[in-house]
Amino acid sequence: MYSLILATASRYLLLLLLIFSVFLLLRGHNEPGGGFTGGLVGASAYALYFIANGIGEARRVLRFDPQAVVASGLLLAALSTLPSLVAGEPFMTAIWIDTGIPLIGKVGTPLLFDFGVYLLVLGMTLSIVFTLAGEEVRP
């Protein structure tokens, strides 16, 4: 069932929801939120877009294979543990750099790690949604 209103709205909602999901991810360190929630919200953004526009369109908008998103999320999370080794600290010690830029402030490996979680949850949810939605993942 195609609804013109939903299809049109979903285009703007997708962007808004994605911004919101990144917002959740970034503020997670100090306020409720975080990579897991952010990833779920991001996934629902695409799920909404898929409901309104169909699976092919949703895949096109996502650009990447959801499995690749899962893999890159896991890779990013794993890579974020490496700086601690280079710095000679015990494995997975958080490393923080104070950028001094207003609004961004301190940047650290936990943020990278959380971003990995975000990507992984997003990719994993979407890979399930897209697979169930009926198209082959890849021939």
Added chain:
Amino acid sequence: MLSLLATGFLASALAPVLYRRFRENFGWIAVIFPLFMFAGFLWNYPRVASGEVIRESMLWVPSLGVNLSFLLDGLSLTFAMIITLVGAAVFLFAGAYMKGYADAGRFYLYIGVFMTSMLGLVLSDNMLLMFVFWELTGISSFLLIGFNHQKAQSRRSALQALLVTGGGGLALLAGILLLYQVTGSFEISSFYDMNAVVTAHPLYPLIVILLLCGAFTKSAQFPFHFWLPNAMEAPTPVSAYLHSATMVKAGIYLIARMNHEIGGTAIWQDTVLVTGAATMLLSGLLAFRQTDLKKLLAYSTLSVLGTLVMLLGIGSQLAIKAFFIYLIAHSLYKGTLFLVAGTLDHATGTRDVTKLGGLGRLMPVTAATAALASLSMMGVIPLVGFIGKETVYKAILELEPWGMILISAAVLSNAFVVMVTLLVGFRPFWGKLLPTPKNPHESPLKMLIGPGVLAALGLLFGLFPDVFISSMLDQSAASILSETLSLKIVLWHGFNLVLLLSFVTLFLGGALYLVRSRVSARMEGLSLPGWIKPSVWYEAGLQGMLSVARRQTALVQNGYLRNYIIVIIATASLFAIYTLSRAAEGLVLVSGSSITFYEAALAFIIVVSTLLLVTSESRLKSVVSLGVLGFSIGIIFVIYGAPDVALTTFAIETLNVVLFVLVLYRLPRFVKLSSTSNRVRDAMIALGVGGFMTMMVLVATSFDLSSELKDFFASASLPDGKGRNVVNVILVDFRAIDTLGEITVLAVAAMGVAALMKLKPDRRS
């Protein structure tokens, strides 16, 4: 040393890529790597020989006592030089030998990983680090034995080697952990002064048994010897490298390394001595009827391994000296002969000694190399094998009161080795030329250099033992015995009993060779009862385990999702109820006066939607009720101040409804299939789980749960974690390794879902 090993693993990873690029000449490139390492160890040789012990340490997991610490002393340097030198010969040889294989690039990856882990094993100063490398050598050996993975026999042999050595590895790990209980450290060098403490401890016998189990399986000692001859399924360079020169000596290295820390007691010395002697004698006898070149060599390797273990068991100064000379001599000549066997196989297409003959004229260089190595293996003057055998005999003769019995066993076993040598090293090259599957020809240069150099070194070491071995010997012995030796090595001892024994051995070996074909024809009808062979026990054990697994799988995992869920939650709640019921005495019900209107309303909604969920005949209605249920629970989280959990719950519930709707598309019309009794059973289980959860909440709330953790996380979150949201800081910083584990599971689950959906694409259309 850490950087050396890291380079090793990196280079191995690059090998398949480089192989694709260079193909023909890859052997020449690959050999640079072990040669480079060898040069590095050679450079350290003077320092170590002068008595210095080189240490290097980096913290890895200091809280667990696991550190990247390395130790280069006489013992590890000797092994490291053997590993890299034989490695160089084998890498070059493989360049020509593996040409016909499609996956030769992968071969270099495996064997590179093996060499690096083997180096790591002998260089590690930390027991757990050593164990990691120990297992890595086992895994790479598995991959290499099963390299011809299309052959069922290869796969079976690979699995057998993995299970036997892996099982021993588990015993070793247990032994290491027990040793840690006693000493409080994993660092090998810190055990040096603790011999008295360890040997007096009540756990000591158990530690000895467990460590020796690891060592004996790895070094194929009786009764675990059977995997080694089967491992000959591997390509020949692998047999030459892993299963004669290096990996099978890992167990021996372990015994040598631990000797001065936990040895010196009757139980240690006697077990090692008896096992070694039994292996030595038995494998000689078993070699008698073999006709396959590689199998013959494998049994003679077993015999040598047994001898080496026996020497460690004797443990006298002379025995340790013999141990080192024999170790070096064996690596040189056995590596050569294995490679020669590979050359013969490559050139003629058969490895059956009865089908080979007269090849000396066609392959003169190979024949000369083989002869040189064979003379060393038989212990003929002036090769290093001669010194080795003389010293072994001398060490055994010293032993009272068993010396005479052991010496006859040693002479007999060595006679069998001489017989094997005659069969492998001479017979194919002499006599009449026999027809073979392929037309024999001299091999390419790449296959000649490695064995040639190893065989020549055997001669040099024999002629000039002072230059090559002596300076190293003191330091190596110091690592094992904690005392330095003042024993000279000389080639010629004069005419004495030992020399006489050497001659007896040679004559006996020659005689065995001559009567061999007649006796083995006589023995054709004879066969030993099956239960006597340890390999039969192994098979029975494996089959038994598999059939138990099959039965258990059929019972617990029968393919019906509902049964899985029943099994999982029923097991979990039964065990938990048992524990909870014991804690239930102090149960205090919190009084209900504080229930607000919102809470009552939410509880009502939850109950109603649950009832609707389980009674509804429409799937859509059930899904919606489930959504309502989830959101209500989310609101409860909001009320009780857990916004993070609430947020996540809302997001998940939303997506859940979407997912369910997607699934609904694919399901057939709703029909009631389960019988009433099933539904009653399910209801009972559901109520039971509900009751258990209620009980858990009651127990959890009626005890004072003020733990230090809560305060710690709350106070450390901002200064250490740089975040005010404690939950998130715990997730991504304090407990990040748990999260990493969880998201890995998620990623695997995502792959699983995709794979499940792809499984039957035709059914969906």
